[in-house]
Amino acid sequence: xxxxxxxxxxxxxxxxxxxxxxxxxxxxxxxxxxxxxxxxxxxxxxxxxxxxxxxxxxxxxxxxxxxxxxxxxxxxxxxxxxxxxxxxxxxxxxxxxxxxxxxxxxxxxxxxxxxxxxxxxxxxxxxxxxxxxxxxxxxxxxxxxxxxxxxxxxxxxxxxxxxxxxxxxxxxxxxxxxxxxxxxxxxxxxxxxxxxxxxxxxxxxxxxxxxxxxxxxxxxxxxxxxxxxxxxxxxxxxxxxxxxxxxxxxxxxxxxxxxxxxxxxxxxxxxxxxxxxxxxxxxxxxxxxxxxxxxxxxx
Numbered sequence: 001x002x003x004x005x006x007x008x009x010x011x012x013x014x015x016x017x018x019x020x021x022x023x024x025x026x027x028x029x030x031x032x033x034x035x036x037x038x039x040x041x042x043x044x045x046x047x048x049x050x051x052x053x054x055x056x057x058x059x060x061x062x063x064x065x066x067x068x069x070x071x072x073x074x075x076x077x078x079x080x081x082x083x084x085x086x087x088x089x090x091x092x093x094x095x096x097x098x099x100x101x102x103x104x105x106x107x108x109x110x111x112x113x114x115x116x117x118x119x120x121x122x123x124x125x126x127x128x129x130x131x132x133x134x135x136x137x138x139x140x141x142x143x144x145x146x147x148x149x150x151x152x153x154x155x156x157x158x159x160x161x162x163x164x165x166x167x168x169x170x171x172x173x174x175x176x177x178x179x180x181x182x183x184x185x186x187x188x189x190x191x192x193x194x195x196x197x198x199x200x201x202x203x204x205x206x207x208x209x210x211x212x213x214x215x216x217x218x219x220x221x222x223x224x225x226x227x228x229x230x231x232x233x234x235x236x237x238x239x240x241x242x243x244x245x246x247x248x249x250x251x252x253x254x255x256x257x258x259x260x261x262x263x264x265x266x267x268x269x270x271x272x273x274x275x276x277x278x279x280x281x282x283x284x285x286x287x288x289x290x291x292x293x294x295x296x297x298x299x
Contacts, residue, residue, distance in 0.1 A: 003165035039103040040089035040293070041076055045071070046100055047115035072267040074137070075111040077257025077282075081289045084269060098123045107133040107296050110140035110163075112255050128166060129189055129245030133296040134164065138214050138255040167240040169216045169250035177229055178212040185209045185228040186238045186254060193241055193299075194250050195224045197291035198284065205285055212252040213238065227253065248299060250292050256285035 049071045060066030066073070073245075082089045092101065097120040102108060108124065113136070116124075116272065121141065128134050177184050186190025186207040191199040198207065213227045216237055223237035240251045263278040265271050 005140035038088060039105045040082065040107045040109065041092045042089055042109045043112050044075055044077055044091050044128040045094050049111050051115040061259045062148055064272045064274035069267065074255055074257050076266040078109050078111050080266060081286055082259050085290055099126055102132065107135065110136040110139040111257050113140040114129055116141055124163060128227040128247035128249060131246040133247060134249045135292060137252040137257065166243050166244050168220055174216045176212045177215060181230045182212050183210045184213045186225050187228050188225045190224045194239060194292035194295045197287050201284060201287060207253055211258060216253055248296060250296060256289055259285055264267055
């Protein structure tokens with residue numbers, strides 16, 4: 001791992017704001033990267049907010065969810081990490097997910113962005129193929145914007161295939177571990193690239209997570225980590241890295257950003273106490289998140 005990446009992670013965990021991460025521009029970079037090498041786009045999606053409104057109850061005695069605002073517990077976790085690392089980022093909206101809208105950015109973060117239109121999916125794929133870097137988590141790109149309260153929105157309708165093909169998952173649905181193991185952990189199998197910063201940080205190579213994950217159809221040998229799922233013999237990939245055209249994709253089949261938001265009470269002031277102690281639970285996850293960001297910016 002590059003020394004500058006280790007320094008950024010150490011400063012971040014110590015509560016010090018390191019300088020933005022900068023690297024030299026590779027010869028294969030597309031034109032817009034030369035001017036905005038380190039810029040990061042974090043999507044705040046109204047489409048995803050509407051999907052959460054349909055599927056999540058508001059905070060009440062019988063629910064610790066936030067209704068439509070539950071979606072913020074995902075991208076706000078990434079925002080927390082970006083802010084504390086003093087990285088150059090911008091929150092973008094659904095209307096910005098076009099070829100021209102993504103052109104100024106080096107890295108796009110989709111944080112359980114459950115609902116994307118065909119036009120958005122096409123734009124993201126084109127942008128990645130031309131050299132963009134994509135970091136996607138959990139249910140990102142698996143649903144469309146034709147909402148269906150019968151859970152029919154769990155698959156992309158006829159038209160542009162979902163983003164899942166970017167990480168070589170050929171299926172079009174999200175199958176969660178929630179029904180049989182709602183609190184999985186992650187076992188790191190290879191310490192390189194996005195996971196390099198975790199080398200020497202874990203006990204028995206297990207990254208504590210404690211929430212649900214996404215079961216993928218493909219079981220690629222190139223996976224950098226696997227989900228630790230009870231009563232499931234088949235290994236389930238947790239972190240995938242894949243080249244797509246001139247671009248690079250890292251996909252988590254889990255959502256570490258959710259744990260960050262729970263630990264730090266995001267989105268403030270829209271909190272809803274679930275009775276759990278979240279203190280300290282995101283420390284190692286934040287190492288992974290920052291390491292992945294720096295890896296994608298540097299490569």
